[in-house]
Amino acid sequence: MELQKRKNQLDFSKIENEIRVFAPATVANMICGFDILGFAVDAPGDEVAMYRTTEPGVRIRSIQGDDGRLPLDPDKNTVSACVKMLLQHLGIENEFGVEIELIKHMPIGSGLGSSSASTVAGLFAINNLLGNPLSKEELLPFCVEGERLACGHGHADNVAPALFGGITLIRGYEPLDVIKLPVPNDLYAGVVFPKVDVPTRDARQLIKGKVALKDAVTQWGNIAGLIAGLYESDYDLISRSMKDVLIEPTRAILIPEFYEMKQMAMDLGALSFGISGSGPSVVAITKDESIAKQITEKISAHLTAKEIESLHYVSAVNTVGPKIIN
Template identity: 45%
Template sequence: MNEIKLFCPASIANLNCGFDVIGLCLDTIGDEMIIRKTSEKGIKITKITGADLPFENEKNVAGVAALAMINAIEIDYGFEIEIHKKIKAGSGIGSSSASASGVVFGINQLLGKPFSDSELVEFSMQGEALASGGFHADNVAPALLGGIILIRGYNPIDYIKIATPSELVAVVLHPLIEVKTSASRAVLPNEIPLKTAITQWGNLGGLIAGFYTSDYELISRSLLDVVAEPHRKKLIPNFDQVKQTALQNGALGAGISGAGPSIFALCKGNETANKVADAMKEAYVGTSIPFDIHVSKINEEGVKII
């Protein structure tokens, strides 16, 4: 195999109570990428559509992740990369992670799969760090591996794929404004009270238990964020109204997707998800801000060959 075409999925990180340690993979939103072997050594980004992104490897998340990967193996050939962006940068649904996870998955396939999943996650994190300024895997791991992923630790990377309840469906409303991850992190306090931390990790434990047991009421009770949301929601116009509308129309919970500005809701079943999507849309249409809205089941596969 000398060429591969990929679907590189979007993702939702944090899921309210799991800041930097949990994320899930979406199924209906994603980029496309084409990677081909070349006789010339190294990495060359030859085409980018859908976004104004740099072609220089060191300035592009896919280039950084790809370089980290080929520097770890001895080969006498290289790769060309085409990136076709469908996920807008700064959307909060893992635009950079889609590129970083897609490129390492694709190159690994063309190499004959010499690298483990854990190694691929670490290579992806190298690219993600360029975009976010930090090494975290709550977007790249689910984008790469699919499903719901809990990141237990980073030294070394240690992650667990969590069981996904069969009726779980995500709704994402993306206001077409950009909130940079660096700006979203800057509003967070450096320290939080012990009482707040206890509440948060209790919610995270409840969320994991709810996923494993398909206890939708427990999932709903646990989808609360007392750490980041109170500070970040001021960066997202009409956040409180959209969240309340989602909950009133049957969502299990709602919150900020990643660093924002996207607002997500988790729902039980497609019928409820579509009702919640319509209600969220209605709540936002009164603003002067254009937006996209997506309804997606959980993608258990991650990056896919198409």
């Protein structure tokens, strides 16, 4: 009934002909919160340009910045597939069509939520073209389906912060329950992407199906401490809590120079240091932008000396999420 009402309220004569949207990269897990915590950053990110057409259907017009790695088939590309799902959900897939240009500004397989940024940008774009019939909360399940298509696992720790901005907690999946957490004013992220290949599927396969109870208790305490620290803007508590005893020891094996980079970051004053998502990107959490810059520059220089190319970014937590751009 409610869905039919929204469909009836859509005025197709007022739908815009085109829109361009930016959606941000994300740091999933936030070191100690595997699959349940994540935050958005200002850069990098992806853009989607969307154009209304009279011919029904969803088509990919072009993809830039992917080195030919992403599918142009609209049923296999996460952006177009999710847009198609949303139009079918609203029952308007035959009313008009859209063509999509995807502009990748972030590396694929970086551990920075590349697929989620693209998917969120596409869904945010089509929802705005339609006059926002769905809330962000209602868009989220479509974003999760995009992650399922991209990597075989429908998790929300990347798409939730990319869509809502800020720091998000995935309290549960059945039903999907996302909570926005407070963002301390001086929290910064220094992200370094070593150009080595760590596919998400491979990284997940390394994770143990069972863990020792003492390690689980330690991790639960760290997650609870981190959340308490965010609410209190207690940087010492945040620092003590952002430690990963479950996932990092296994995934670090896939990232060259991980422990050397971690030592550098901590010596320069990072609150914490760990793996972004499934890697290979790493992230230093700091209380000061200048410290984050020092850390990323030193780590990048170290990787260069080891003949490993890298990219690096420094950002406060992005509290906006996707945005319409000119």
